[in-house]
Amino acid sequence: MSAPNGVMMQYFHWYNEPDGTLWNELSEKAETLAAAGITSVWLPPAYKGTAGGYDVGYGVYDMYDLGEFDQKGSVRTKYGTKDEYLNAIKNAKQSGIQVYADVVFNHRLGGDAEEEFKATPYAPSDRQQPIGDEVTIKSWTHFKFPGRQGKYSELELHWWHFNAADYNAYEQGDFEAVFLFEGKTFDTEVDMEKGGFDYLMGCDVDFNHPEIRDDMMHWGEWIVDFTGIDGFRFDAVKHVKAGFFPDWLQNTRRYSGKSLFAVGEYWSSHIEALHHFIEVTGGDVALFDAPLHYNFTEASKSGNDYDMRAIFDGTLVKDQPTLAVTLVENHDSQPLQSLESVVESWFKPLAYALILMRRDGYPCIFYADYYGAHYKDTGKDGNEYEIWMDSHQWLIDKFLEARRKHAYGDQYDYFDHPNTIGWTRLGTDEFPGGLAVVLSTGDEGTKWMEVGRANTTYIDLTEHIDEPVTTNEDGWADFRCLAGSVSVWIPQADA
Incomplete structure (x- = not known):
């Protein structure tokens, strides 16, 4: 952080x-x-x-x-x-x-030239089973970066720098596949959705190369x-x-x-x-x-x-x-x-x-x-x-x-109602005063909460509620919020 x-x-x-x-x-x-x-x-x-x-x-x-x-x-x-x-x-x-x-x-797109090589088609929804035999494909896998002309890095990318793509110039019609390149495997140290979610889009970079x-x-x-x-x-x-x-x-x-x-x-x-x-x-x-x-x-x-x-x-x-x-x-x-x-x-x-x-x-x-x-x-x-x-x-x-001025110190949670919840921060020596937050997804709500400062007046920083709230001698008070809303209460003296 x-x-x-x-x-x-x-x-x-x-x-x-x-x-x-x-x-x-x-x-x-x-x-x-x-x-x-x-x-x-x-x-x-x-x-x-x-x-x-x-x-x-x-x-x-x-x-x-x-x-x-x-x-x-x-x-x-x-x-x-x-x-x-x-x-x-x-x-x-x-x-x-x-x-x-x-x-x-993960990937590269917009290759500068097509290359021809062998690959095996897999179903886009299942990277475990091939849906055909190895075939010769042509895909946009040569990245020449002509405008840069080798500045910062001289490496041009070719098909062997990738392990898969979803485009084959030789395929006609609605045939959809992820083509696994010859001699390559899908990485297994990935999310297992779709049988292994190594391939996402474009030319999939081979991190083993x-x-x-x-x-x-x-x-x-x-x-x-x-x-x-x-x-x-x-x-x-x-x-x-x-x-x-x-x-x-x-x-x-x-x-x-x-x-x-x-x-x-x-x-x-x-x-x-x-x-x-x-x-x-x-x-x-x-x-x-x-x-x-x-x-x-x-x-x-x-x-x-x-x-x-x-x-x-x-x-x-x-x-x-x-x-x-x-x-x-x-x-x-x-x-x-x-x-x-x-x-x-x-x-x-x-x-x-x-x-x-x-x-x-x-x-x-x-x-x-x-x-x-x-x-x-x-x-x-x-x-x-x-x-x-x-x-x-x-x-x-x-x-x-x-957050900058008041959200410090111990945190007490009051998550005890399905629609109205709240919490307090008690502050520190460097940032005294703390705050109280109460929010509701239903009707107007109140929450009896401790802020640790006795007989102290708090105001709603959000200006949703005009009336201030004063804590009792033990540092507790009823803090309010409007229906479907949130209020953040801070010491009036610090406002």
Whole structure:
């Protein structure tokens, strides 16, 4: 974590305009974000994707092209040029914000030439059984990187640097398969969905190939030197040989002499899968708490039928809090995206209180929840939809203020009602006063709670409730919230 009570911000969403302005926007807003309480930012993949200046960054073409070379139809990426990226990192760090780079190791897309070789087709839904004999295929597996001309790395990629792809130029019609290349195997140290979820998309990188391993180690050393970043967000870790991550991370830390924070995206609602990844990687990589996100989604859709006493059941932050990055929404779960699992807008203030006001976990704020978002896209049913995502910036800033000034010390939970729950933080010598949080998914709620300060008047920082509350001689009081709402109570003298 970047600081005591640190808070990460995912500084992008899927539908940021492809106008090359995001890096400059961060440069301009870094001081304001730091003042609000943001201590780190997770930036989108900064290298050239197959769609050039339009690619969100996950269709990886060239990891060494940070918006520097004329490749795939543009010099800049969706977010700006190499120099603008480096300047954004510098300005963020000068403002006291650490910067985490998004790293996509799993696959490559947009090869420059086709190659012919032998491969065996497997069913996309089952990677255990072949659905045909070995055949000769032709696929886009030669990556020449002509715009870069060997700068930073001379390695060109060929079919033998990958283990699978889903495209064969010789196949006609609707034939769908994942083609396992001759002499290759699917990695088993991956999520076991679909019989083994090594293959995700594009040309699947073979991490057992020595030239790939060497180049990835070199890239880690290069990116830290070149940019000065403070850590990484690893994409799609459940599709990559798990043991690769601690090897790569330890090498990059050793080379750089920096501690380098790391969080992985193991997107699964099954907590056992997350525990297994943590065990295999020796606890070297934190994980996003996807099960908590799914709990938020369910609670937001169920309303007062959801038992809020169970909101943390089956979550990483409950089981392994020091390795949990807690979140409400992200670019994959937002409306119309591949893992769409929307947390309804009315519940988002409650969800952000549940990650920002509590002792455990490293909370991550989503750009589109903070600034709002408006976009159009096609849904899975083929129809076009217009989406408006609400800005919750005003309330999130209030929560950040409370986290920065008051969310310290012992935590007492009052999770004793299916709709109305609360907790208190008692403060410390350095941060006295503490706070009380109460929220309800049903009717207006009250919670009799201890804050540890006798005869002290508390006010609702959210301004939802005007009347103050005064504790008794033992430091207890009835703290209130409105229906379907949350209130954060802090000492009036500290406001």
